[in-house]
Amino acid sequence: MGAEGADPGTVRPGGRTARVRASVLRAAGDALAEHGFAHLDLADIARRAEVGKTTVYRRWGTVTSLVADLLLDMAEQSLPRTETGSLLGDLKANARLVQRTLADPRQGALFKAVIAAATCEARTAEALHRFYDIRVKEWAPCVQQAIDRGEVPEGTDVHEVIRAVSAPLYYRLLTSSDRLDEAAADQAAEAAAAAARAGAYLRGDEGRA
Amino acid sequence: MGAEGADPGTVRPGGRTARVRASVLRAAGDALAEHGFAHLDLADIARRAEVGKTTVYRRWGTVTSLVADLLLDMAEQSLPRTETGSLLGDLKANARLVQRTLADPRQGALFKAVIAAATCEARTAEALHRFYDIRVKEWAPCVQQAIDRGEVPEGTDVHEVIRAVSAPLYYRLLTSSDRLDEAAADQAAEAAAAAARAGAYLRGDEGRA
DNA sequence: CGATTAACGAAACTGGAGTCCCATTATGGG
DNA sequence: CCCATAATGGGACTCCAGTTTCGTTAATCG
Numbered sequence: 001m002g003a004e005g006a007d008p009g010t011v012r013p014g015g016r017t018a019r020v021r022a023s024v025l026r027a028a029g030d031a032l033a034e035h036g037f038a039h040l041d042l043a044d045i046a047r048r049a050e051v052g053k054t055t056v057y058r059r060w061g062t063v064t065s066l067v068a069d070l071l072l073d074m075a076e077q078s079l080p081r082t083e084t085g086s087l088l089g090d091l092k093a094n095a096r097l098v099q100r101t102l103a104d105p106r107q108g109a110l111f112k113a114v115i116a117a118a119t120c121e122a123r124t125a126e127a128l129h130r131f132y133d134i135r136v137k138e139w140a141p142c143v144q145q146a147i148d149r150g151e152v153p154e155g156t157d158v159h160e161v162i163r164a165v166s167a168p169l170y171y172r173l174l175t176s177s178d179r180l181d182e183a184a185a186d187q188a189a190e191a192a193a194a195a196a197r198a199g200a201y202l203r204g205d206e207g208r209a
Numbered sequence: 210m211g212a213e214g215a216d217p218g219t220v221r222p223g224g225r226t227a228r229v230r231a232s233v234l235r236a237a238g239d240a241l242a243e244h245g246f247a248h249l250d251l252a253d254i255a256r257r258a259e260v261g262k263t264t265v266y267r268r269w270g271t272v273t274s275l276v277a278d279l280l281l282d283m284a285e286q287s288l289p290r291t292e293t294g295s296l297l298g299d300l301k302a303n304a305r306l307v308q309r310t311l312a313d314p315r316q317g318a319l320f321k322a323v324i325a326a327a328t329c330e331a332r333t334a335e336a337l338h339r340f341y342d343i344r345v346k347e348w349a350p351c352v353q354q355a356i357d358r359g360e361v362p363e364g365t366d367v368h369e370v371i372r373a374v375s376a377p378l379y380y381r382l383l384t385s386s387d388r389l390d391e392a393a394a395d396q397a398a399e400a401a402a403a404a405a406r407a408g409a410y411l412r413g414d415e416g417r418a
Numbered sequence: 419c420g421a422t423t424a425a426c427g428a429a430a431c432t433g434g435a436g437t438c439c440c441a442t443t444a445t446g447g448g
Numbered sequence: 449c450c451c452a453t454a455a456t457g458g459g460a461c462t463c464c465a466g467t468t469t470c471g472t473t474a475a476t477c478g
Binding site: 011 | 423424425426427428
Protein backbone atom coordinates (compact mmCIF):
# COMPACT_ATOMS: atom_id res chain seq x y z
CA MET A 1 0.00 0.00 0.00
CA GLY A 2 1.39 3.48 0.79
CA ALA A 3 0.96 6.61 -1.31
CA GLU A 4 0.27 5.47 -4.85
CA GLY A 5 -0.66 8.89 -6.13
CA ALA A 6 2.47 9.31 -8.30
CA ASP A 7 1.48 10.24 -11.84
CA PRO A 8 2.39 7.68 -14.49
CA GLY A 9 5.73 8.47 -16.09
CA THR A 10 7.32 10.02 -13.00
CA VAL A 11 8.74 6.92 -11.29
CA ARG A 12 10.40 5.31 -14.31
CA PRO A 13 10.93 8.22 -16.68
CA GLY A 14 13.70 6.52 -18.71
CA GLY A 15 13.67 4.30 -21.77
CA ARG A 16 10.25 3.49 -23.10
CA THR A 17 8.42 6.18 -21.12
CA ALA A 18 10.64 8.91 -22.61
CA ARG A 19 10.33 7.39 -26.07
CA VAL A 20 6.55 7.35 -25.81
CA ARG A 21 6.48 10.98 -24.70
CA ALA A 22 8.69 12.13 -27.57
CA SER A 23 6.68 10.16 -30.09
CA VAL A 24 3.33 11.40 -28.79
CA LEU A 25 4.43 15.05 -28.64
CA ARG A 26 5.68 14.86 -32.24
CA ALA A 27 2.41 13.30 -33.34
CA ALA A 28 0.44 15.91 -31.39
CA GLY A 29 2.30 18.71 -33.15
CA ASP A 30 1.59 17.14 -36.53
CA ALA A 31 -2.07 16.62 -35.74
CA LEU A 32 -2.52 20.15 -34.40
CA ALA A 33 -0.88 21.64 -37.47
CA GLU A 34 -3.07 19.54 -39.77
CA HIS A 35 -6.49 19.46 -38.16
CA GLY A 36 -6.34 22.45 -35.83
CA PHE A 37 -7.27 22.40 -32.17
CA ALA A 38 -10.99 21.68 -32.49
CA HIS A 39 -11.43 18.46 -34.48
CA LEU A 40 -8.64 16.62 -32.75
CA ASP A 41 -8.96 13.27 -31.08
CA LEU A 42 -6.42 11.55 -28.92
CA ALA A 43 -6.97 8.18 -30.56
CA ASP A 44 -5.69 9.63 -33.84
CA ILE A 45 -2.60 10.96 -32.09
CA ALA A 46 -2.02 7.55 -30.50
CA ARG A 47 -2.23 5.91 -33.92
CA ARG A 48 0.28 8.35 -35.45
CA ALA A 49 2.62 7.88 -32.52
CA GLU A 50 2.23 4.08 -32.74
CA VAL A 51 1.23 3.99 -29.11
CA GLY A 52 -1.79 2.54 -27.36
CA LYS A 53 -4.59 5.08 -26.96
CA THR A 54 -4.98 3.97 -23.35
CA THR A 55 -1.49 5.32 -22.70
CA VAL A 56 -2.28 8.72 -24.16
CA TYR A 57 -5.47 9.01 -22.12
CA ARG A 58 -3.73 7.83 -18.96
CA ARG A 59 -0.74 10.17 -19.17
CA TRP A 60 -2.36 13.29 -20.62
CA GLY A 61 -6.10 12.79 -20.46
CA THR A 62 -7.18 15.80 -22.47
CA VAL A 63 -6.06 17.67 -25.57
CA THR A 64 -5.36 20.86 -23.61
CA SER A 65 -3.18 19.04 -21.10
CA LEU A 66 -1.25 17.41 -23.93
CA VAL A 67 -0.72 20.83 -25.48
CA ALA A 68 0.56 22.11 -22.15
CA ASP A 69 3.21 19.38 -22.18
CA LEU A 70 4.01 20.14 -25.81
CA LEU A 71 4.62 23.77 -24.84
CA LEU A 72 6.95 22.64 -22.07
CA ASP A 73 8.89 20.74 -24.71
CA MET A 74 8.86 23.65 -27.16
CA ALA A 75 10.15 26.00 -24.49
CA GLU A 76 13.26 23.87 -24.09
CA GLN A 77 14.21 24.12 -27.75
CA SER A 78 15.87 27.49 -27.86
CA LEU A 79 16.68 29.29 -31.10
CA PRO A 80 20.06 31.01 -31.52
CA ARG A 81 19.99 34.79 -31.37
CA THR A 82 21.97 36.90 -33.83
CA GLU A 83 23.59 40.25 -32.99
CA THR A 84 23.93 43.05 -35.52
CA GLY A 85 25.22 45.98 -33.45
CA SER A 86 22.17 48.22 -33.81
CA LEU A 87 18.76 48.09 -32.15
CA LEU A 88 16.91 48.17 -35.45
CA GLY A 89 19.10 45.42 -36.86
CA ASP A 90 18.53 43.17 -33.85
CA LEU A 91 14.80 43.81 -33.77
CA LYS A 92 14.55 43.13 -37.50
CA ALA A 93 16.37 39.84 -37.01
CA ASN A 94 13.89 38.96 -34.29
CA ALA A 95 10.91 40.08 -36.36
CA ARG A 96 12.08 38.06 -39.36
CA LEU A 97 12.48 34.98 -37.19
CA VAL A 98 8.95 35.31 -35.81
CA GLN A 99 7.56 36.11 -39.25
CA ARG A 100 9.22 33.10 -40.87
CA THR A 101 7.91 30.85 -38.12
CA LEU A 102 4.34 32.10 -38.33
CA ALA A 103 4.32 32.20 -42.13
CA ASP A 104 5.43 28.58 -42.35
CA PRO A 105 2.28 26.50 -42.93
CA ARG A 106 3.05 23.84 -40.34
CA GLN A 107 4.49 26.11 -37.65
CA GLY A 108 1.92 28.83 -38.21
CA ALA A 109 -0.95 26.39 -37.84
CA LEU A 110 0.71 24.88 -34.79
CA PHE A 111 1.05 28.24 -33.06
CA LYS A 112 -2.56 29.11 -33.83
CA ALA A 113 -3.68 25.79 -32.38
CA VAL A 114 -1.54 26.16 -29.29
CA ILE A 115 -2.90 29.63 -28.63
CA ALA A 116 -6.44 28.35 -29.08
CA ALA A 117 -5.79 25.56 -26.61
CA ALA A 118 -4.39 28.02 -24.10
CA THR A 119 -7.63 30.02 -24.12
CA CYS A 120 -9.46 26.92 -22.92
CA GLU A 121 -7.58 25.88 -19.81
CA ALA A 122 -5.62 27.67 -17.10
CA ARG A 123 -2.78 25.13 -16.96
CA THR A 124 -2.25 25.32 -20.70
CA ALA A 125 -2.36 29.11 -20.60
CA GLU A 126 0.29 29.05 -17.90
CA ALA A 127 2.54 26.88 -20.07
CA LEU A 128 2.04 29.24 -23.01
CA HIS A 129 2.88 32.27 -20.88
CA ARG A 130 6.05 30.57 -19.66
CA PHE A 131 7.00 29.76 -23.26
CA TYR A 132 6.74 33.41 -24.30
CA ASP A 133 8.43 34.66 -21.13
CA ILE A 134 11.44 32.55 -22.06
CA ARG A 135 11.51 33.73 -25.66
CA VAL A 136 11.16 37.35 -24.62
CA LYS A 137 13.93 37.02 -22.02
CA GLU A 138 16.24 35.54 -24.65
CA TRP A 139 15.93 38.62 -26.84
CA ALA A 140 15.72 41.32 -24.18
CA PRO A 141 19.52 41.82 -23.92
CA CYS A 142 19.64 43.49 -27.34
CA VAL A 143 17.43 46.26 -26.01
CA GLN A 144 19.61 46.64 -22.93
CA GLN A 145 22.61 47.04 -25.23
CA ALA A 146 20.73 49.78 -27.08
CA ILE A 147 20.16 51.53 -23.75
CA ASP A 148 23.87 51.22 -22.94
CA ARG A 149 24.73 52.69 -26.35
CA GLY A 150 22.36 55.59 -25.65
CA GLU A 151 20.03 54.68 -28.53
CA VAL A 152 17.09 54.25 -26.18
CA PRO A 153 16.32 56.18 -22.98
CA GLU A 154 17.30 54.82 -19.58
CA GLY A 155 14.40 53.19 -17.71
CA THR A 156 12.90 51.58 -20.81
CA ASP A 157 11.10 48.28 -20.19
CA VAL A 158 13.28 46.00 -22.32
CA HIS A 159 10.81 43.11 -22.32
CA GLU A 160 8.02 45.32 -23.52
CA VAL A 161 10.05 46.37 -26.55
CA ILE A 162 10.57 42.74 -27.58
CA ARG A 163 6.88 42.04 -27.12
CA ALA A 164 6.10 45.08 -29.24
CA VAL A 165 7.93 43.45 -32.16
CA SER A 166 5.95 40.21 -32.02
CA ALA A 167 2.56 41.69 -31.18
CA PRO A 168 1.63 43.07 -34.62
CA LEU A 169 2.74 39.85 -36.30
CA TYR A 170 0.57 37.68 -34.07
CA TYR A 171 -2.28 40.16 -34.35
CA ARG A 172 -2.11 39.93 -38.11
CA LEU A 173 -1.89 36.12 -38.01
CA LEU A 174 -5.03 35.85 -35.92
CA THR A 175 -7.27 38.72 -37.00
CA SER A 176 -6.58 39.30 -40.67
CA SER A 177 -6.21 37.35 -43.88
CA ASP A 178 -3.20 39.37 -45.02
CA ARG A 179 -0.06 37.44 -45.74
CA LEU A 180 2.72 37.67 -43.17
CA ASP A 181 5.59 38.82 -45.36
CA GLU A 182 9.01 40.31 -44.68
CA ALA A 183 7.64 43.82 -45.11
CA ALA A 184 5.32 43.18 -42.16
CA ALA A 185 8.27 41.97 -40.11
CA ASP A 186 10.39 45.00 -40.96
CA GLN A 187 7.52 47.35 -40.24
CA ALA A 188 7.00 45.75 -36.83
CA ALA A 189 10.69 46.11 -36.01
CA GLU A 190 10.83 49.72 -37.19
CA ALA A 191 7.73 50.71 -35.27
CA ALA A 192 9.05 49.14 -32.08
CA ALA A 193 12.45 50.77 -32.53
CA ALA A 194 10.95 54.19 -33.23
CA ALA A 195 8.60 53.97 -30.25
CA ALA A 196 11.40 52.77 -27.98
CA ARG A 197 13.64 55.63 -29.05
CA ALA A 198 10.78 58.07 -28.39
CA GLY A 199 10.51 56.75 -24.83
CA ALA A 200 7.14 55.06 -25.24
CA TYR A 201 8.26 52.05 -23.21
CA LEU A 202 9.57 53.86 -20.13
CA ARG A 203 8.51 51.69 -17.21
CA GLY A 204 6.16 52.98 -14.55
CA ASP A 205 5.74 56.11 -16.61
CA GLU A 206 3.13 56.66 -19.25
CA GLY A 207 5.65 58.69 -21.27
CA ARG A 208 5.13 62.17 -22.58
CA ALA A 209 3.86 63.11 -26.03
CA MET B 210 -40.39 19.11 -55.79
CA GLY B 211 -38.21 21.93 -57.10
CA ALA B 212 -35.05 23.24 -55.49
CA GLU B 213 -35.39 22.62 -51.78
CA GLY B 214 -31.81 23.53 -50.93
CA ALA B 215 -32.70 26.75 -49.09
CA ASP B 216 -31.12 26.77 -45.64
CA PRO B 217 -33.57 26.84 -42.73
CA GLY B 218 -34.23 30.37 -41.59
CA THR B 219 -33.82 32.02 -44.98
CA VAL B 220 -37.37 31.71 -46.35
CA ARG B 221 -39.27 32.94 -43.30
CA PRO B 222 -36.70 34.97 -41.42
CA GLY B 223 -39.22 36.99 -39.41
CA GLY B 224 -40.94 36.42 -36.07
CA ARG B 225 -40.00 33.21 -34.35
CA THR B 226 -36.98 32.51 -36.54
CA ALA B 227 -35.43 35.86 -35.67
CA ARG B 228 -36.33 35.42 -32.00
CA VAL B 229 -34.67 32.00 -31.94
CA ARG B 230 -31.52 33.37 -33.56
CA ALA B 231 -31.24 36.24 -31.07
CA SER B 232 -31.84 33.94 -28.13
CA VAL B 233 -29.34 31.34 -29.33
CA LEU B 234 -26.64 33.91 -30.09
CA ARG B 235 -27.03 35.44 -26.64
CA ALA B 236 -26.82 31.99 -25.03
CA ALA B 237 -23.80 31.14 -27.18
CA GLY B 238 -22.03 34.28 -26.00
CA ASP B 239 -22.77 33.43 -22.38
CA ALA B 240 -21.61 29.85 -22.77
CA LEU B 241 -18.42 30.83 -24.58
CA ALA B 242 -17.58 33.38 -21.91
CA GLU B 243 -18.22 30.85 -19.15
CA HIS B 244 -16.85 27.55 -20.44
CA GLY B 245 -14.51 28.70 -23.21
CA PHE B 246 -14.47 27.32 -26.70
CA ALA B 247 -13.36 23.76 -25.95
CA HIS B 248 -15.84 22.21 -23.52
CA LEU B 249 -18.90 23.61 -25.18
CA ASP B 250 -21.89 21.64 -26.32
CA LEU B 251 -24.76 22.80 -28.41
CA ALA B 252 -27.33 21.04 -26.24
CA ASP B 253 -26.34 23.28 -23.33
CA ILE B 254 -26.73 26.35 -25.50
CA ALA B 255 -30.15 25.15 -26.62
CA ARG B 256 -31.19 24.69 -22.98
CA ARG B 257 -30.04 28.21 -22.04
CA ALA B 258 -31.79 29.68 -25.07
CA GLU B 259 -34.94 27.69 -24.25
CA VAL B 260 -34.90 26.26 -27.73
CA GLY B 261 -34.97 22.69 -28.99
CA LYS B 262 -31.49 21.29 -29.52
CA THR B 263 -32.65 19.94 -32.88
CA THR B 264 -33.13 23.53 -33.99
CA VAL B 265 -29.60 24.52 -32.99
CA TYR B 266 -28.10 21.53 -34.79
CA ARG B 267 -30.23 22.12 -37.87
CA ARG B 268 -29.48 25.82 -38.26
CA TRP B 269 -25.85 25.97 -37.16
CA GLY B 270 -24.61 22.40 -36.89
CA THR B 271 -21.24 23.07 -35.30
CA VAL B 272 -19.81 25.33 -32.62
CA THR B 273 -17.48 27.08 -35.07
CA SER B 274 -20.31 27.84 -37.47
CA LEU B 275 -22.37 29.24 -34.60
CA VAL B 276 -19.45 31.46 -33.62
CA ALA B 277 -19.21 32.67 -37.21
CA ASP B 278 -22.84 33.81 -37.00
CA LEU B 279 -22.19 35.38 -33.60
CA LEU B 280 -19.35 37.39 -35.14
CA LEU B 281 -21.67 38.56 -37.91
CA ASP B 282 -24.00 39.81 -35.20
CA MET B 283 -21.19 41.43 -33.21
CA ALA B 284 -19.94 43.21 -36.31
CA GLU B 285 -23.28 44.97 -36.65
CA GLN B 286 -23.17 46.44 -33.17
CA SER B 287 -20.95 49.44 -33.70
CA LEU B 288 -19.45 51.40 -30.83
CA PRO B 289 -19.45 55.20 -30.92
CA ARG B 290 -16.09 56.81 -31.63
CA THR B 291 -14.95 59.87 -29.72
CA GLU B 292 -12.80 62.67 -31.17
CA THR B 293 -10.26 64.58 -29.13
CA GLY B 294 -8.45 66.72 -31.70
CA SER B 295 -5.02 65.08 -31.41
CA LEU B 296 -3.73 61.78 -32.73
CA LEU B 297 -2.50 60.66 -29.32
CA GLY B 298 -5.81 61.56 -27.72
CA ASP B 299 -7.81 59.62 -30.31
CA LEU B 300 -5.54 56.59 -30.16
CA LYS B 301 -5.69 56.61 -26.36
CA ALA B 302 -9.48 56.69 -26.53
CA ASN B 303 -9.37 53.71 -28.85
CA ALA B 304 -6.83 51.86 -26.72
CA ARG B 305 -8.87 52.44 -23.56
CA LEU B 306 -11.97 51.11 -25.29
CA VAL B 307 -10.19 47.94 -26.39
CA GLN B 308 -8.53 47.57 -22.99
CA ARG B 309 -11.80 47.94 -21.10
CA THR B 310 -13.44 45.38 -23.38
CA LEU B 311 -10.68 42.79 -23.04
CA ALA B 312 -10.24 43.37 -19.30
CA ASP B 313 -13.93 42.78 -18.66
CA PRO B 314 -14.24 39.16 -17.51
CA ARG B 315 -17.17 38.27 -19.74
CA GLN B 316 -16.09 40.17 -22.84
CA GLY B 317 -12.46 39.18 -22.45
CA ALA B 318 -13.32 35.50 -22.22
CA LEU B 319 -15.69 35.87 -25.15
CA PHE B 320 -13.05 37.41 -27.37
CA LYS B 321 -10.55 34.73 -26.44
CA ALA B 322 -13.08 32.04 -27.28
CA VAL B 323 -14.03 33.65 -30.57
CA ILE B 324 -10.39 33.91 -31.61
CA ALA B 325 -9.84 30.27 -30.67
CA ALA B 326 -12.84 29.23 -32.75
CA ALA B 327 -11.54 31.21 -35.72
CA THR B 328 -8.29 29.25 -35.71
CA CYS B 329 -10.28 26.07 -36.28
CA GLU B 330 -12.34 26.81 -39.36
CA ALA B 331 -11.91 28.94 -42.45
CA ARG B 332 -15.46 30.30 -42.47
CA THR B 333 -15.21 31.41 -38.86
CA ALA B 334 -11.82 32.98 -39.50
CA GLU B 335 -13.33 34.91 -42.38
CA ALA B 336 -16.09 36.23 -40.11
CA LEU B 337 -13.51 37.28 -37.53
CA HIS B 338 -11.42 39.07 -40.13
CA ARG B 339 -14.48 40.93 -41.36
CA PHE B 340 -15.30 41.94 -37.79
CA TYR B 341 -11.88 43.48 -37.27
CA ASP B 342 -11.82 45.07 -40.72
CA ILE B 343 -14.98 46.92 -39.77
CA ARG B 344 -13.66 48.02 -36.39
CA VAL B 345 -10.39 49.18 -37.90
CA LYS B 346 -12.17 51.10 -40.66
CA GLU B 347 -14.31 52.87 -38.06
CA TRP B 348 -11.25 54.29 -36.32
CA ALA B 349 -9.01 54.91 -39.32
CA PRO B 350 -10.34 58.45 -39.98
CA CYS B 351 -8.61 59.80 -36.88
CA VAL B 352 -5.27 58.89 -38.39
CA GLN B 353 -6.22 60.53 -41.68
CA GLN B 354 -7.03 63.68 -39.72
CA ALA B 355 -3.58 63.53 -38.14
CA ILE B 356 -2.06 63.32 -41.62
CA ASP B 357 -4.13 66.33 -42.68
CA ARG B 358 -2.91 68.23 -39.64
CA GLY B 359 0.68 67.33 -40.52
CA GLU B 360 1.21 65.30 -37.35
CA VAL B 361 1.97 62.16 -39.34
CA PRO B 362 3.75 61.89 -42.71
CA GLU B 363 1.78 61.66 -45.96
CA GLY B 364 1.52 58.10 -47.31
CA THR B 365 1.04 56.50 -43.89
CA ASP B 366 -1.11 53.35 -43.87
CA VAL B 367 -3.92 54.56 -41.63
CA HIS B 368 -5.36 51.10 -40.98
CA GLU B 369 -2.00 49.79 -39.88
CA VAL B 370 -1.74 52.51 -37.22
CA ILE B 371 -5.09 51.49 -35.74
CA ARG B 372 -4.06 47.84 -35.75
CA ALA B 373 -0.83 48.81 -34.02
CA VAL B 374 -2.85 50.13 -31.09
CA SER B 375 -4.81 46.92 -30.57
CA ALA B 376 -2.01 44.47 -31.31
CA PRO B 377 -0.06 44.76 -28.03
CA LEU B 378 -3.27 44.55 -26.02
CA TYR B 379 -4.40 41.34 -27.71
CA TYR B 380 -0.86 39.97 -27.54
CA ARG B 381 -0.82 40.57 -23.82
CA LEU B 382 -4.29 39.06 -23.38
CA LEU B 383 -3.27 35.85 -25.12
CA THR B 384 0.39 35.32 -24.28
CA SER B 385 0.93 36.72 -20.81
CA SER B 386 -0.68 36.62 -17.40
CA ASP B 387 -0.17 40.35 -16.82
CA ARG B 388 -3.27 42.39 -16.11
CA LEU B 389 -4.58 44.55 -18.93
CA ASP B 390 -4.67 47.92 -17.18
CA GLU B 391 -5.00 51.49 -18.38
CA ALA B 392 -1.23 51.91 -18.34
CA ALA B 393 -1.00 49.16 -20.95
CA ALA B 394 -3.60 50.93 -23.07
CA ASP B 395 -1.82 54.27 -22.85
CA GLN B 396 1.51 52.68 -23.65
CA ALA B 397 0.04 51.01 -26.74
CA ALA B 398 -1.41 54.33 -27.91
CA GLU B 399 1.81 56.22 -27.29
CA ALA B 400 3.94 53.64 -29.05
CA ALA B 401 1.66 53.66 -32.08
CA ALA B 402 1.58 57.45 -32.18
CA ALA B 403 5.37 57.75 -31.84
CA ALA B 404 5.98 55.12 -34.54
CA ALA B 405 3.43 56.75 -36.85
CA ARG B 406 5.03 60.18 -36.42
CA ALA B 407 8.44 58.61 -37.17
CA GLY B 408 7.08 57.27 -40.46
CA ALA B 409 7.17 53.60 -39.52
CA TYR B 410 3.81 52.97 -41.18
CA LEU B 411 4.54 54.49 -44.58
CA ARG B 412 2.87 52.16 -47.05
CA GLY B 413 4.90 50.27 -49.64
CA ASP B 414 8.02 51.61 -48.04
CA GLU B 415 9.99 49.91 -45.32
CA GLY B 416 10.85 53.30 -43.83
CA ARG B 417 14.31 54.56 -43.10
CA ALA B 418 16.18 54.20 -39.80
C1' DC C 419 21.09 -11.29 -13.88
C1' DG C 420 16.68 -11.98 -11.57
C1' DA C 421 12.83 -9.92 -8.95
C1' DT C 422 9.63 -6.26 -8.46
C1' DT C 423 6.33 -3.47 -10.22
C1' DA C 424 5.82 0.85 -13.21
C1' DA C 425 4.16 1.63 -17.50
C1' DC C 426 2.18 0.00 -21.68
C1' DG C 427 -1.52 -1.95 -24.85
C1' DA C 428 -5.62 -4.75 -26.64
C1' DA C 429 -10.29 -5.30 -26.14
C1' DA C 430 -14.67 -4.78 -24.07
C1' DC C 431 -17.63 -1.28 -22.26
C1' DT C 432 -20.38 3.11 -21.55
C1' DG C 433 -22.37 7.76 -21.74
C1' DG C 434 -23.50 11.51 -24.08
C1' DA C 435 -22.88 14.36 -28.39
C1' DG C 436 -25.02 14.61 -32.66
C1' DT C 437 -28.84 12.56 -35.96
C1' DC C 438 -33.39 11.19 -37.44
C1' DC C 439 -38.41 11.06 -37.47
C1' DC C 440 -42.63 13.00 -37.22
C1' DA C 441 -46.10 15.71 -34.77
C1' DT C 442 -46.93 20.68 -33.68
C1' DT C 443 -46.59 25.67 -34.24
C1' DA C 444 -46.90 29.88 -36.57
C1' DT C 445 -45.04 32.79 -40.72
C1' DG C 446 -46.10 35.11 -44.96
C1' DG C 447 -48.60 35.21 -49.21
C1' DG C 448 -53.03 35.32 -51.33
C1' DC D 449 -58.79 35.60 -42.42
C1' DC D 450 -57.18 31.10 -44.15
C1' DC D 451 -54.04 27.98 -46.29
C1' DA D 452 -49.63 25.93 -47.52
C1' DT D 453 -45.60 24.90 -45.65
C1' DA D 454 -41.25 26.75 -43.24
C1' DA D 455 -39.47 26.13 -38.99
C1' DT D 456 -39.51 24.34 -34.45
C1' DG D 457 -39.40 20.68 -30.66
C1' DG D 458 -39.66 16.26 -28.21
C1' DG D 459 -37.99 11.86 -28.08
C1' DA D 460 -35.92 7.69 -29.89
C1' DC D 461 -31.75 6.18 -31.93
C1' DT D 462 -26.76 5.75 -33.28
C1' DC D 463 -22.04 5.92 -32.95
C1' DC D 464 -17.70 6.94 -31.24
C1' DA D 465 -14.71 9.57 -27.78
C1' DG D 466 -13.21 8.44 -23.49
C1' DT D 467 -13.03 4.79 -19.58
C1' DT D 468 -12.23 0.43 -17.37
C1' DT D 469 -10.15 -4.10 -17.03
C1' DC D 470 -6.63 -7.06 -17.07
C1' DG D 471 -2.79 -9.40 -19.21
C1' DT D 472 2.06 -8.20 -21.16
C1' DT D 473 6.44 -5.76 -21.44
C1' DA D 474 10.39 -3.63 -19.74
C1' DA D 475 12.73 0.00 -16.35
C1' DT D 476 15.11 0.16 -12.08
C1' DC D 477 17.25 -1.76 -8.01
C1' DG D 478 19.73 -5.20 -5.55
